[in-house]
Amino acid sequence: MFAATLALTVAALIGLLTWQLSNPFTRSKIQGQNTLLGVVYVQRQLGVTASREEIAIALTRAIQTRLLEQDFNLTPLIDVNVLEVPNKT
Secondary structure, eight states: OHHHHHHHHHHHHHHHHHHHHHSOSSOOOOTTOOEEEEEEEEEOOTTOOSOHHHHHHHHHHHHHHHHHHTTOSOEEEEEEEEEOOOOOO
């Protein structure tokens, strides 16, 4: 019974991997555009009073500008998430 279950599981995994790799799930199909998707997590520094949105916008612009200046021939789509330290109360 163990051998049959193991064989079935391996066959299912191979089938799923084959299906996933044969379909372009996360690849963009925008003609002439190389897309770079990036997710960045940052922690607010002590003393920074800007809102989460202001921090995220500033960092997104800075990262995108820096990547574009490097002339990598890509379109950077960056998502910045500002994390907060939990209160110790």
